[in-house]
Amino acid sequence: xxxxxxxxxxxxxxxxxxxxxxxxxxxxxxxxxxxxxxxxxxxxxxxxxxxxxxxxxxxxxxxxxxxxxxxxxxxxxxxxxxxxxxxxxxxxxxxxxxxxxxxxxxxxxxxxxxxxxxxxxxxxxxxxxxxxxxxxxxxxxxxxxxxxxxxxxxxxxxxxxxxxxxxxxxxxxxxxxxxxxxxxxxxxxxxxxxxxxxxxxxxxxxxxxxxxxxxxxxxxxxxxxxxxxxxxxxxxxxxxx
Numbered sequence: 001x002x003x004x005x006x007x008x009x010x011x012x013x014x015x016x017x018x019x020x021x022x023x024x025x026x027x028x029x030x031x032x033x034x035x036x037x038x039x040x041x042x043x044x045x046x047x048x049x050x051x052x053x054x055x056x057x058x059x060x061x062x063x064x065x066x067x068x069x070x071x072x073x074x075x076x077x078x079x080x081x082x083x084x085x086x087x088x089x090x091x092x093x094x095x096x097x098x099x100x101x102x103x104x105x106x107x108x109x110x111x112x113x114x115x116x117x118x119x120x121x122x123x124x125x126x127x128x129x130x131x132x133x134x135x136x137x138x139x140x141x142x143x144x145x146x147x148x149x150x151x152x153x154x155x156x157x158x159x160x161x162x163x164x165x166x167x168x169x170x171x172x173x174x175x176x177x178x179x180x181x182x183x184x185x186x187x188x189x190x191x192x193x194x195x196x197x198x199x200x201x202x203x204x205x206x207x208x209x210x211x212x213x214x215x216x217x218x219x220x221x222x223x224x225x226x227x228x229x230x231x232x233x234x235x236x237x238x239x240x241x
Contacts, residue, residue: 065104065153065165066155066165066196066199067165067196067199067235068104069101069104069107069235070101070102070103070104071101071102071237072100072101072235072236072237073098073099073100073101073235073236073237074098074099074100074101074107074202074233074234074235074236075096075097075098075233075234075236076096076097076099076202076204076231076232076233076234077094077095077096077231077232077233078093078094078095078096078097078111078113078204078229078230078231079092079093079094079095079229079230079231080092080093080094080113080208080227080228080229080230081093081227081228082225082226082227083207083226083227083228084223084224084225084226085136085223085225086134086136087120087122087123088119088120088122088123088126088134088136089117089118089119089120089123089134089136089138090117090118090119090120091115091116091117091138091139091227092115092116093113093114093115093116093142093227094113094114094116095111095112095113095114095142096111096112097109097110097111097112097231097233098110098111099148099233104150104153105149105150106147106148106149106150107147107148107149107150107171108145108146108147108148109145109146109147109148109171109173110143110144110145111142111143111144111145111146111175112141112142112143113141113142113143114140114141115138115139115140115141115142117138117139117140119133119134123136135216135217135218135219136216137179137180137214137215137216137223138179138180139177139178139179139210139225140178140179140180141177141178142175142176142177142178142186142210143175143176144173144174144175144176144186144188144210145173145174145175146171146172146173146174146188146189146190147171147172147173148169148170148171148190149169149170149171150167150168150169150194151167151168151169151170152167152168153165153166153167154166154168164195164196164197165195165196166193166194166195166196167193167194167196168191168192168193169190169191169192169193169194169206170189170190170191171189171190171191172188172189172190173187173188173189174186174187174188175188175210177210177212179214179215181215184212184213184215185212186210186211186212187210187211187212188208188209188210188211189208189209189211190206190207190208190209190229191206191207192204192205192206192207192229193205193206200234200235200236201232201233201234201235202231202232202233202234202235203230203231203232203233204229204230204231204233205229205230206228206229206230206231207226207227207228207229208226208227208229209224209225209226209227210224210225210226210227211223211224211225212225
């Protein structure tokens, strides 16, 4: 009986010793918990660098038009100078145009131009040497009608507090040109920028190409007559803005 009691007491003592040893070794073997400052420092990023989830996001910004020209009429005065052609003539034109906006992108345009021609220094020298005018074709009037489309709308900043809006446009159509030999049909194309100054005034900087048959005294051929244009316009009507 005493032997069994001794054995039971020995087993209990060994068990308590093992539990005590485990309790003493566990805190020393467990890793130390990081401080709050260490945890926050892991969230810091280098300057000017967004967190990875944010840098992969696609962000979009949509802005409505400053001026909506839909169902409005624009009247403009135009001036231009010919950029192509022979070296004997200098051609400049003045005129006007009407535009009706079907939508904020699509418009119909009608234009008229009176063309003024004069000899260049090369042409005057030819006249003095040959005692005759150069065999050049020249236009005196132009009329045309076109369908236009605003390719895209944007803005650029003039200063911290001043912004100007613009449309990049393209238009195609047909017309007629009065030459020395009479009126001749032409194809017409134009592209450029329309700048919005406020909600009614517009400025246009464009290039216009008249393609038609030039008839001269000694020859005839189809030619591109490219003209640089500048215009000032005013838009009427009660469109949304």
